[in-house]
Amino acid sequence: MAVCSGTGMWQDIKEKGVLAMVQGLSYEDSVALTQANGTHNYKPLPVNVARGDGALLWDTDGKEYIDCLGAYSAVSHGHLAPTVIKAVRDQLDRVTMTSRAYYTSEVALFLHGVAEFCELDMVCPMNSGAEAIETCIKLARKWAYTVKGVPADQAEIIVFEDNFHGRTTTIVGFSSEEGYKRHFGPFTPGFKVIPFGDIDALKAAITPNTAAVLGEPIQAEGGILIPPDGFLAEVRRVCTANNVLLCWDEIQCGLYRTGKKFSWMHEEAKPDLMAIGKALGGGLLPVSAAVGTKEVMEVFQPGDHGSTFGGNPLGSVVALAALAEMETANYGERVTRLGAMALDFLLAMPFKQVKEVRSRGLLIGVEVDETVDVPALTAQLLANGLLTKQTRQRTYRLTPPLVITEDQLMEALRRFEKSLAAVVG
Numbered sequence: 001m002a003v004c005s006g007t008g009m010w011q012d013i014k015e016k017g018v019l020a021m022v023q024g025l026s027y028e029d030s031v032a033l034t035q036a037n038g039t040h041n042y043k044p045l046p047v048n049v050a051r052g053d054g055a056l057l058w059d060t061d062g063k064e065y066i067d068c069l070g071a072y073s074a075v076s077h078g079h080l081a082p083t084v085i086k087a088v089r090d091q092l093d094r095v096t097m098t099s100r101a102y103y104t105s106e107v108a109l110f111l112h113g114v115a116e117f118c119e120l121d122m123v124c125p126m127n128s129g130a131e132a133i134e135t136c137i138k139l140a141r142k143w144a145y146t147v148k149g150v151p152a153d154q155a156e157i158i159v160f161e162d163n164f165h166g167r168t169t170t171i172v173g174f175s176s177e178e179g180y181k182r183h184f185g186p187f188t189p190g191f192k193v194i195p196f197g198d199i200d201a202l203k204a205a206i207t208p209n210t211a212a213v214l215g216e217p218i219q220a221e222g223g224i225l226i227p228p229d230g231f232l233a234e235v236r237r238v239c240t241a242n243n244v245l246l247c248w249d250e251i252q253c254g255l256y257r258t259g260k261k262f263s264w265m266h267e268e269a270k271p272d273l274m275a276i277g278k279a280l281g282g283g284l285l286p287v288s289a290a291v292g293t294k295e296v297m298e299v300f301q302p303g304d305h306g307s308t309f310g311g312n313p314l315g316s317v318v319a320l321a322a323l324a325e326m327e328t329a330n331y332g333e334r335v336t337r338l339g340a341m342a343l344d345f346l347l348a349m350p351f352k353q354v355k356e357v358r359s360r361g362l363l364i365g366v367e368v369d370e371t372v373d374v375p376a377l378t379a380q381l382l383a384n385g386l387l388t389k390q391t392r393q394r395t396y397r398l399t400p401p402l403v404i405t406e407d408q409l410m411e412a413l414r415r416f417e418k419s420l421a422a423v424v425g
């Protein structure tokens with residue numbers, strides 16, 4: 001097919017329909033159109049995915065891959081999860097999108113179900129993870145001014161180095177990753193960045209104007225960084241002692257990714273406020289939420305916040321089906337068992353070039369040292385039918401859908417070992 005970035009193809013899309021067009025497009029066509037007409041804010045692996053099923057993906061040439069990225073934990077249920085798809089099918093005969101200008105029973109049940117699942121009181125539905133974090137920031141600030149009594153515009157939020165909370169201008173403003181921020185200032189004030197895992201730095205950073213501590217219990221994008229034992233519980237104690245809200249970002253590490261429902265549950269570290277997203281959408285739709293205690297959440301009054309698609313009937317049934325499936329299919333037990341198997345395998349690999357394996361459940365990072373040719377390893381993995389990307393340069397993530405079978409997981413690990421062997425000689 002002739003690729004054009006100018007005229008002609010839109011007419012074909014209209015007349016032939018998307019499905020017919022998709023079937024006629026080659027790998028080269030897809031890359032060329034993406035490059036010509038899409039902004040270049042991603043650098044995809046050289047693979048054009050055509051189909052998925054569970055933990056497997058197939059490209060347009062029919063080659064099979066094990067998906068070890070899992071859309072950054074958004075497809076924990078696997079590709080085309082049957083129970084989630086059924087929930088969508090059933091809802092498509094009813095109503096899909098109303099906005100929050102009306103009540104719907106689907107949204108009502110979503111709000112109740114998510115609150116109970118999260119063991120908190122109230123829910124503000126959004127779409128993307130970044131929106132859920134922005135919602136938490138607004139809630140924490142309004143709580144600081146109207147409940148805690150912080151003077152106007154003085155509220156501070158403490159965050160951690162190597163955080164990742166999304167890509168809005170406010171959020172990248174408190175990132176410690178230069179590449180996320182460069183050329184995007186000026187940034188929103190009111191954030192203090194302290195080292196992750198350092199409880200003394202936290203104590204020193206708190207002032208009477210501190211509204212909240214915002215952090216990930218495990219920093220996923222930061223390189224699968226796990227804080228010292230006891231840190232999460234200590235953060236909870238320090239927040240309580242200082243009348244500061246604790247807000248955990250569970251968007252990636254939550255919803256059984258680490259074997260527990262939420263990763264703060266590995267310790268006594270229950271938050272006042274929490275952001276969830278990614279797997280909440282069952283791999284089908286963007287669904288996120290800020291969830292919290294009544295004391296915090298009830299600061300929002302009509303008009304304070306909103307989102308046109310946030311809290312729609314279709315997204316609500318998808319999320320409820322996604323959460324139900326996690327408990328019905330006992331994700332916690334599976335993930336703990338599979339995660340232990342994976343860790344055993346990775347620690348037994350004979351390569352001195354593996355600097356560290358950091359993992360909890362199926363949130364796994366394998367850091368390779370400077371001698372490893374990272375682009376060559378990524379290419380080897382792809383050639384061997386394992387899809388993943390590294391984060392922070394040298395940490396390969398193995399974060400497959402949580403429904404991956406034991407056989408598929410072992411096969412993925414063997415492919416990883418084989419690829420590494422090929423690169424390090």
Ligand SMILES: *Cc1c(COP(=O)(O)O)cnc(C)c1O
Nearest residue numbers: 128129130164165166249251252
């Ligand atoms: C992915 C992610 C986000 C942002 O979610 P988006 O849906 O991409 O906006 C926020 N926090 C964490 C920990 C994430 O992994």
